[in-house]
Ligand code: SF4
């Protein structure tokens with residue numbers, strides 16, 4: 311009877327004096343790998359113009375069929391997405407959309423706090439996707455311009 315109790319106390323004492331790993335979330339965040347597949351971002355040129363040329367490759371390759379694009383053309387015939395919707399509620403964060411993009415127009419940030427109260431809120435439109443999701447978002451391509 312006393313042996314299990316002593317074993318329990320020994321375990322408690324071991325962890326009592328060891329380094330604490332608890333984080334004060336959400337004030338403290340757990341660091342993620344630089345290549346973490348988090349919330350998507352549609353990248354822009356330094357001028358603010360969207361890089362995407364509405365080629366539809368990302369929507370075609372997406373196994374979850376969660377990207378919807380409506381293409382339009384500028385007077386010089388350059389295509390751009392009139393609307394771009396990405397449903398995070400369906401996304402499986404495989405990264406295929408990023409890999410296939412010929413313009414590096416879509417990236418995945420390190421942002422992982424994606425909870426919402428409704429499925430509709432998980433559908434991100436073009437304007438939302440063009441905004442960097444948080445100050446912790448770091449993109450080498452954006453830094454390079
Ligand atoms: S990460 Fe995968 S599932 Fe999500 S939008 Fe891209 S291709 Fe589709």
Ligand code: SF4
Nearest residue numbers: 362363365366368411
């Ligand atoms: S994000 Fe890339 S792959 Fe998707 S439509 Fe735009 S240019 Fe094409």
